[in-house]
Amino acid sequence: MSGPAPARSPVPRRPRRHDPGRRDRLIDAALTVITERGVAGTTHREIARVADVPLGSMTYHFTSLEEVLSEAFTRHADAVARVFDERLGAALDRAAAVEAVITLVSDDLLGSQHDLVLTMELYVAAARNPALRAVTQAWMARSRQALERHFDATTARELDALIEGLVLHSVLSTDPMTPEQVRHAVHRYLR
Amino acid sequence: MSGPAPARSPVPRRPRRHDPGRRDRLIDAALTVITERGVAGTTHREIARVADVPLGSMTYHFTSLEEVLSEAFTRHADAVARVFDERLGAALDRAAAVEAVITLVSDDLLGSQHDLVLTMELYVAAARNPALRAVTQAWMARSRQALERHFDATTARELDALIEGLVLHSVLSTDPMTPEQVRHAVHRYLR
DNA sequence: CGTGGATATGTACACACGTACATTCCATAT
DNA sequence: ATATGGAATGTACGTGTGTACATATCCACG
Numbered sequence: 001m002s003g004p005a006p007a008r009s010p011v012p013r014r015p016r017r018h019d020p021g022r023r024d025r026l027i028d029a030a031l032t033v034i035t036e037r038g039v040a041g042t043t044h045r046e047i048a049r050v051a052d053v054p055l056g057s058m059t060y061h062f063t064s065l066e067e068v069l070s071e072a073f074t075r076h077a078d079a080v081a082r083v084f085d086e087r088l089g090a091a092l093d094r095a096a097a098v099e100a101v102i103t104l105v106s107d108d109l110l111g112s113q114h115d116l117v118l119t120m121e122l123y124v125a126a127a128r129n130p131a132l133r134a135v136t137q138a139w140m141a142r143s144r145q146a147l148e149r150h151f152d153a154t155t156a157r158e159l160d161a162l163i164e165g166l167v168l169h170s171v172l173s174t175d176p177m178t179p180e181q182v183r184h185a186v187h188r189y190l191r
Numbered sequence: 192m193s194g195p196a197p198a199r200s201p202v203p204r205r206p207r208r209h210d211p212g213r214r215d216r217l218i219d220a221a222l223t224v225i226t227e228r229g230v231a232g233t234t235h236r237e238i239a240r241v242a243d244v245p246l247g248s249m250t251y252h253f254t255s256l257e258e259v260l261s262e263a264f265t266r267h268a269d270a271v272a273r274v275f276d277e278r279l280g281a282a283l284d285r286a287a288a289v290e291a292v293i294t295l296v297s298d299d300l301l302g303s304q305h306d307l308v309l310t311m312e313l314y315v316a317a318a319r320n321p322a323l324r325a326v327t328q329a330w331m332a333r334s335r336q337a338l339e340r341h342f343d344a345t346t347a348r349e350l351d352a353l354i355e356g357l358v359l360h361s362v363l364s365t366d367p368m369t370p371e372q373v374r375h376a377v378h379r380y381l382r
Numbered sequence: 383c384g385t386g387g388a389t390a391t392g393t394a395c396a397c398a399c400g401t402a403c404a405t406t407c408c409a410t411a412t
Numbered sequence: 413a414t415a416t417g418g419a420a421t422g423t424a425c426g427t428g429t430g431t432a433c434a435t436a437t438c439c440a441c442g
Binding site for chain 1: 228357
């Protein structure tokens with residue numbers, strides 16, 4: 001029989017990497033996967049592949065797949081809400097606020113199909129996951145609060161709904177709304 | 192050794208049922224499952240369980256799970272669009288059309304959480320499935336056409352978006368809009 | 383200069399899934 | 413009455429999944 005063949009490494013073990021912040025990178029990778037494959041196609045293995053880490057790293061940093069999704073969606077909602085806050089916070093008068101809303105819809109929201117798909121995935125997931133429902137509700141409250149810096153409560157609520165509808169319809173439609181069309185709709189409502 | 196024990200039926204075979212229209216019932220069962228568990232939780236086995244048929248019946252009547260989803264969502268979209276058509280078709284003047292829209296949002300859409308979840312599932316699924324995208328686009332075109340019986344094209348489009356936003360926000364919110372609030376929003380936009 | 387504990391890595395297992403397919407049955411047409 | 417083909421049923425197989433866990437490695441602290 002042949003010897004123990006000690007030189008042949010039976011399995012090429014991947015060199016260990018010093019990687020602080022890996023957990024953060026995994027959450028970002030999860031967002032990428034959700035965008036590309038949907039929540040349904042988001043698995044431990046796919047996230048690990050995108051982040052280029054071994055599978056075991058997932059179960060080390062997260063106790064369950066649900067925890068990954070929850071953290072990922074929270075990060076997404078925070079990012080979008082921050083843009084919302086900034087645009088409306090920078091507006092000094094009502095006219096500027098109206099322009100900020102138009103910019104938000106036309107550029108920030110419609111600009112990136114990326115973010116939109118993520119948001120729809122979040123909505124659906126939230127319909128069945130209380131933790132995610134809390135994320136969406138906090139996000140909605142924050143958006144409305146930002147609008148209330150410039151509009152009364154009722155207007156803010158209705159305007160928020162209009163924004164949502166404009167974005168959603170544009171995404172689903174074959175011909176998305178142009179910035180001019182968005183401007184027209186917002187001005188008509190606020191006239 | 193014991194005999195062949197011929198009396199013991201080794202497996203209790205389920206009595207065969209004469210069941211025309213089973214395919215239709217399976218599609219309805221699929222809609223139930225999608226509503227309760229989401230597209231992600233919709234499997235051959237779960238649909239068969241809900242419809243109380245053996246697993247093999249699924250692969251006999253459908254060539255793939257995707258076909259089941261496509262037929263189910265088409266049925267859902269048709270049902271909602273039919274209500275839309277009827278309400279707006281029955282309106283004789285513009286004032287009646289406005290009331291029809293308010294009723295649609297308040298009663299037909301917000302009334303059944305059931306339908307709303309289905310619609311959101313469809314939107315997300317459509318983002319990645321061209322066949323389903325065609326379903327949503329046909330549905331949107333039909334809704335807009337119904338609105339154009341009473342409003343000009345631009346108004347119809349914007350109103351359609353507003354409707355979508357009102358419904359979506361109400362579903363995601365902790366406190367859904369009351370019919371009075373819906374009425375206020377629609378009238379404000381159309382004033 | 384150790385060394386201990388956090389981090390990284392590979393692998394195993396049980397389970398649910400989509401799909402294929404052989405078999406059984408019965409409504410209908412002849 | 414009986415043949416026939418569509419409908420119904422049960423089961424098998426290969427694949428991918430979430431999760432657990434034993435092992436290996438290295439940074440930070442004494």
